[in-house]
Amino acid sequence: xxxxxxxxxxxxxxxxxxxxxxxxxxxxxxxxxxxxxxxxxxxxxxxxxxxxxxxxxxxxxxxxxxxxxxxxxxxxxxxxxxxxxxxxxxxxxxxxxxxxxxxxxxxxxxxxxxxxxxxxxxxxxxxxxxxxxxxxxxxxxxxxxxxxxxxxxxxxxxxxxxxxxxxxxxxxxxxxxxxxxxxxxxxxxxxxxxxxxxxxxxxxxxxxxxxxxxxxxxxxxxxxxxxxxxxxxxxxxxxxxxxxxxxxxxxxxxxxxxxxxxxxxxxxxxxxxxxxxxxxxxxxxxxxxxxxxxxxxxxxxxxxxxxxxxxxxxxxxxxxxxxxxxxxxxxxxxxxxxxxxxxxxxxxxxxxxxxxxxxxxxxxxxxxxxxxxxxxxxxxxxxxxxxxxxxxxxxxxxxxxxxxxxxxxxxxxxxxxxxxxxxxxxxxxxxxxxxxxxxxxxxxxxxxxxxxxxxxxxxxxxxxxxxxxxxxxxxxxxxxxxxxxxxxxxxxxxxxxxxxxxxxxxxxxxxxxxxxxxxxxxxxxxxxxxxxxxxxxxxxxxxxxxxxxxxxxxxxxxxxxxxxxxxxxxxxxxxxxxxxxxxxxxxxxxxxxxxxxxxxxxxxxxxxxxxxxxxxxxxxxxxxxxxxxxxxxxxxxxxxxxxxxxxxxxxxxxxxxxxxxxxxxxxxxxxxxxxxxxxxxxxxxxxxxxxxxxxxxxxxxxxxxxxxxxxxxxxxxxxxxxxxxxxxxxxxxxxxxxxxxxxxxxxxxxxxxxxxxxxxxxxxxxxxxxxx
Numbered sequence: 001x002x003x004x005x006x007x008x009x010x011x012x013x014x015x016x017x018x019x020x021x022x023x024x025x026x027x028x029x030x031x032x033x034x035x036x037x038x039x040x041x042x043x044x045x046x047x048x049x050x051x052x053x054x055x056x057x058x059x060x061x062x063x064x065x066x067x068x069x070x071x072x073x074x075x076x077x078x079x080x081x082x083x084x085x086x087x088x089x090x091x092x093x094x095x096x097x098x099x100x101x102x103x104x105x106x107x108x109x110x111x112x113x114x115x116x117x118x119x120x121x122x123x124x125x126x127x128x129x130x131x132x133x134x135x136x137x138x139x140x141x142x143x144x145x146x147x148x149x150x151x152x153x154x155x156x157x158x159x160x161x162x163x164x165x166x167x168x169x170x171x172x173x174x175x176x177x178x179x180x181x182x183x184x185x186x187x188x189x190x191x192x193x194x195x196x197x198x199x200x201x202x203x204x205x206x207x208x209x210x211x212x213x214x215x216x217x218x219x220x221x222x223x224x225x226x227x228x229x230x231x232x233x234x235x236x237x238x239x240x241x242x243x244x245x246x247x248x249x250x251x252x253x254x255x256x257x258x259x260x261x262x263x264x265x266x267x268x269x270x271x272x273x274x275x276x277x278x279x280x281x282x283x284x285x286x287x288x289x290x291x292x293x294x295x296x297x298x299x300x301x302x303x304x305x306x307x308x309x310x311x312x313x314x315x316x317x318x319x320x321x322x323x324x325x326x327x328x329x330x331x332x333x334x335x336x337x338x339x340x341x342x343x344x345x346x347x348x349x350x351x352x353x354x355x356x357x358x359x360x361x362x363x364x365x366x367x368x369x370x371x372x373x374x375x376x377x378x379x380x381x382x383x384x385x386x387x388x389x390x391x392x393x394x395x396x397x398x399x400x401x402x403x404x405x406x407x408x409x410x411x412x413x414x415x416x417x418x419x420x421x422x423x424x425x426x427x428x429x430x431x432x433x434x435x436x437x438x439x440x441x442x443x444x445x446x447x448x449x450x451x452x453x454x455x456x457x458x459x460x461x462x463x464x465x466x467x468x469x470x471x472x473x474x475x476x477x478x479x480x481x482x483x484x485x486x487x488x489x490x491x492x493x494x495x496x497x498x499x500x501x502x503x504x505x506x507x508x509x510x511x512x513x514x515x516x517x518x519x520x521x522x523x524x525x526x527x528x529x530x531x532x533x534x535x536x537x538x539x540x541x542x543x544x545x546x547x548x549x550x551x552x553x554x555x556x557x558x559x560x561x562x563x564x565x566x567x568x569x570x571x572x573x574x575x576x577x578x579x580x581x582x583x584x585x586x587x588x589x590x591x592x593x594x595x596x597x598x599x600x601x602x603x604x605x606x607x608x609x610x611x612x613x614x615x616x617x618x619x620x621x622x623x624x625x626x627x628x629x630x631x632x633x634x635x636x637x638x639x640x641x642x643x644x645x646x647x648x649x650x651x652x653x654x655x656x657x658x659x660x661x662x663x664x665x666x667x668x669x670x671x672x673x674x675x676x677x678x679x680x681x682x683x684x685x686x687x688x689x690x691x692x693x694x695x696x697x698x699x700x701x702x703x704x705x706x707x708x709x710x711x712x713x714x715x716x717x718x719x720x721x722x723x724x725x726x727x728x729x730x731x732x733x734x735x736x737x738x739x740x741x742x743x744x745x746x747x748x749x750x751x752x753x754x755x756x757x758x759x760x761x762x763x764x765x766x767x768x769x770x771x772x
Contacts, residue, residue: 018337020663021298025341027656028294029383030348033376035287035649038360039280040372041194045270048192050136053232054099055266058082058090058225058242065256080224080269081106082261084214085249087128087225090238090263093245097234101227102127102134104197105205105213110176111460111626114163118628119174124153125197126205126212132188134228135197141170142186147204154186159200176203177460177626193366196269217250226266238263256505275726279646282432282723286650289425290657291379295386297664298337300418302330302391327396334388342380359645359652416704422661423708424715427745431716432723433654434741436647438731439724442579443640446729449542449574450490451524452636454481454603456611457489458618458627466625467596473621474601479610482602484522485595486515491576491635499548499585500561508548511576512563512587514594520571522602525588530556530569533590537565542573545585560587578639582728601629646723662752669697669756697757698750705749713742 049055059078084103091101105126112122131137132144132154139154146152153174160169174182182203191198205211213220229235242261246252252259270276321329349356353364360367368376462470471483488494499510519525520532520540533540539560546555555567573583603610611631618627637644717738724730 017301021301022337022340022344024294024297024301024660024663025337025383025387026344026348027660028291028297029341029379030345031653031656032287032291032294032379032383033345034349034356034360034367035283036291036379037367037372037375038362039283039287040375041362041367041369042270042276042280044372045194046196046267048195049266051228052267053265054229055135056227056229056235056238056263057266057269058086058227058261058263060221061260061262063258063260065258078272079221081222082225083217083219083221083250084211084223085216086223086246086261087227089245089249090225090227090242093248094238094241097229097231097237097241098227099230100130100134101225102130103205103211104128104131104224104226105211105222106196106224107213107222109213109461110180111178111628112182113175113178113626115175116623118626119163120628122159123198123200125199125202127202128205128211131202134226136228137191138189140187140189144186146185147202148206149183149185150204150207151180151182152185152204153182153201154188155184155201156188156199157190160187178624179461179626192369193362194270227263232265235263235265254506278722278726279642282646282719283649285719286429286432286653289429290653290660291383293422293425293657294660295383296418296421297660298334298387299391300422300664302387303394303418323396326398327392330392330395331388334384334392338380338384338387341383359648361642361645419665419701419704420708422664423705423745423749424712426657426661427709427712427742428716428719429650429654429657430745431713431738431741432720433647433650434737435716435720435723435731435733436643436650438737439727440640440643440647442729442731443643443727444636446575446579447572448636449525449572450632451602452633454605454607455490455523455600455632456603456614456629457598457600457632458629459489459598460626462596462625464593464596467599470599470622470625470627474599474614474618477614477617479604479613480601481604482518482522484516484519484600485592486513486519486598486600487595488513489598489635490523490574490600490632491578491639493577493584494586497562499545501549508585510545510560510563510587511584512589514589514591516592516595517590519588519595519600522600524602525574526572527569528572529554530567532569533588534568536590536592538568538590539563539565540569540571540588541567542571542583542586544573544583545587546570548585563587563589565589578636579727579729599627599629607631658748662748665701665749665752666756669701669753694754694757698753701749701753702746705746709742709745713738713745716741 046052046055057080059080060082061078063077084105087101087103091098108124112119112124127147129145129147131147132139140157142154144154147154155163155169163169164172169184169187172184174184176182184201188202211223213222227238229238239262242263243252246259246261252261264272349364357363467485471485474480474483494511494513496509496511498506499508501507515533517533517535520527525540527540528543541555541560545560549555549558551558555570558567559565560567571588574586575583576586577584601614603614611629615629618625618629717733717735721733724733
C-alpha cells in the first residue's frame with residue numbers, strides 16, 4: 001500500500017507529463033487491441049461448427065497445358081464454385097469417407113420485401129435439405145427436411161428477432177422481388193460473423209425436382225459443395241479418389257485445359273487466400289508498429305526523468321527501501337497509468353464503435369467474443385510488463401549515494417534505441433499510407449470504360465412487356481436523360497462461355513451481355529471502330545477480345561464462335577470485374593427480348609436529388625415491380641470497400657503514431673536540454689550562437705533518425721508492393737515519392753527539436769550555471 005501511495009503522490013506531482021503518457025498508451029492500446037483482435041478473429045474463421053476439422057470444401061484448379069496459365073477466383077489458382085451435382089456425387093461415391101454433403105448457392109438474385117418494405121440489407125443464400133445437418137447448425141424451430149418444399153425459408157435468430165420482434169415467425173411470409181412468396185418454416189441458431197456462411201436467412205434450393213439455377217454437369221458452376229468427413233484424416237483418401245470419381249460424370253480435359261478437383265479443410269479456406277494473408281500480415285505490422293511505438297514512447301518519457309528523480313530514489317533507499325521496493329513502486333505507478341489508459345481506450349472504442357465497425361468490417365461484439373477475449377487481455381499484460389518493467393528496473397539500480405550528488409547518467413543508449421524504434425515505425429506507417437492513398441485514388445478515378453456520373457441502375461426479372469412499359473414511363477420523367485435495358489448490371493461478371501480462338505481452342509472466358517439498342521449511348525460506351533448496334537443480331541466487342549483473337553485487320557464483319565450475330569463495332573474496354581481482375585473479353589449482343597433484368601438510367605443533374613425523385617416515382621407508378629435504383633458510383637465504392645477500409649485504418653494509425661512520436665520526441669529533447677544545460681551554457685559563454693546550439697542538438701537527433709527513417713521507408717516500399725499484388729492495375733511505385741516521405745519525417749523531427757530547444761538555446765547561460 002505504501003508503494004501505491006508514493007506512486008499516486010508522484011503521479012499527481014507530474015500531472016502534465018502523465019497526461020501525455022496516458023494519451024500515448026491509450027492510442028497505442030486502442031490500435032493494438034483492435035488490430036490484434038481482428039487478426040485473431042479472422043484466424044478463427046470457420047471454426048464455429050461442431051467438429052469443424054471434419055468439414056471440407058470442393059475446389060477446382062484449371063490449367064492450360066500448353067501455356068501453363070491457371071484460372072482461379074481466390075488469387076491462388078483455385079475456383080471454389082462447382083456444378084450443382086458435385087456435393088451429392090461426393091457423398092454417393094465415397095460413403096466410407098464422407099458422412100454427409102450439401103450444395104449451397106451463395107448468389108443473391110432477389111430483392112427481399114416484408115409486405116411493401118424493402119429489406120435492403122437482407123443477406124441470404126440457397127441451401128438443400130442436408131445443409132443444417134452437414135454443417136452441424138442447430139435448428140431451433142421447425143424441421144430442416146421442410147426445405148424440400150418449394151419457396152421455404154429458414155431464418156436466423158437475430159433476423160427473426162429484428163424483423164418480427166417477439167412474435168413467432170413460423171408461417172409468416174416474405175416476398176422476393178414482389179413476385180415470389182417465401183414462407184418461413186423454421187429458425188436456426190445464428191452463424192457467427194467469422195464464417196463465409198453467415199446469413200440472415202436461407203432459401204430452399206430445391207425447385208421442381210432440381211436445384212435452382214443448376215444445369216447438372218453441363219455447366220453453370222456457381223455452387224459451393226461442402227461435406228462432412230467421418231474422420232478428419234480421411235481427407236487424403238478423398239483427394240486421392242476425387243479425380244477418378246468426377247471423371248465418371250464429366251470430362252476433365254478439353255482442348256489444352258485440364259481440370260483438377262480437390263478438397264480442402266473448410267477451416268483453412270479463408271486463410272488460404274493470398275489476399276487475406278497479405279492483409280493480415282500488414283495489419284500485424286501496423287498493430288505492432290503503433291502498439292510498440294506507444295510502449296517505447298512511454299519508456300522514453302519515463303527514462304528521460306531519471307536524472308530529475310534520482311535524488312528521490314536515493315531518499316527512499318536511505319529510508320530503508322530495497323531495489324525491489326523501488327521496482328514495485330514504479331510498477332504500481334505504471335499500473336495506475338495503464339488502468340487510466342484502459343478506461344480512456346474503452347471510452348474511445350465505445351464512442352467510435354460505428355466507425356471502427358465500418359473500418360474493420362467486423363462488429364465489436366465479434367471482436368471481443370469470449371473465444372478471443374484473451375487477445376485484448378494479453379495486449380494489456382504485455383503493455384504493463386514492458387512499460388513498467390524496463391524503466392522500473394533502471395530506476396531500482398540507482399545507487400543510494402545519489403541523494404548526496406547530482407545524477408548525470410541520462411541512459412542515452414536506452415533513449416536513443418527507443419527513438420530509433422519510434423522513427424522506424426513512423427516512417428513505415430506513413431510510407432504505407434502513401435501507397436494506400438494513391439492506389440485508392442487510382443481505383444476510384446480509373447477509366448471504367450463507361451460514363452459514371454449520373455448513371456443509375458435497378459435489377460429485377462421482368463417480362464418484355466413490363467420492361468418496355470417501364471422504359472416508356474421513365475423517359476417521360478423530367479429528371480431522366482436516357483433509359484436502356486440489359487440482362488446484367490454493367491458491373492460484375494456477365495453470362496460466360498469459352499472464347500474459341502482461330503485455331504479452334506479455348507483461349508479465355510467470354511463475358512456476354514444482352515442489351516437493347518440504346519445501351520451503348522446511355523452507358524457512355526466509347527466506340528472506336530465501326531458503328532453502334534441497331535438491330536437484333538448486331539454485336540459489339542471490346543478491344544481485349546480483338547487482341548485475344550489477333551484480328552489485326554479489324555473486327556467489323558466477323559463473328560464470335562458460339563454467339564449468334566455479326567460484329568458491327570469495337571468499344572473501349574469496360575472494367576466490369578473491377579481492377580482486381582484482369583480485363584475480360586466482352587461481347588454486347590443486341591437482343592431486346594432477352595434484356596429483361598437490369599434497367600439503366602442516365603440522370604440529369606443534380607444526381608443525388610434526382611435519384612431520390614426517380615425512386616419515389618417508380619415506387620408510386622410500379623408498386624408491384626421491385627425496382628430500386630442505385631448509382632453505379634456507389635456500387636463501385638462498395639466493390640472497393642475493403643481498400644477503403646484498409647486505407648482508413650492506415651490513415652488513423654498514421655495519425656496516432658505521429659502524435660505518439662512527437663510527444664516522445666518532445667520529452668526526449670526536454671530531458672536532453674536539462675541534462676546538457678551546463679554544457680550548453682559553457683558553449684554560449686565561450687561565444688557560441690543560438691544557431692550553433694540548435695545545430696548541435698539537431699545533429700545529435702539526426703544521427704539516430706536518418707538511418708531509422710530510411711529503414712522504415714524501405715520497409716513500407718516493399719510492404720506496399722506486396723499489398724498491391726492483389727490488383728491487376730496498380731500505381732507505379734516511384735522511389736521519389738518515398739524519398740519525399742523520408743524527408744518529410746526528418747523535417748518534422750527537426751522542426752520539433754528546433755521549436756522545443758529554441759528557448760534553451762536563447763536562454764541566459766548565467767541562469768543555467770547558477771542552477772548547477
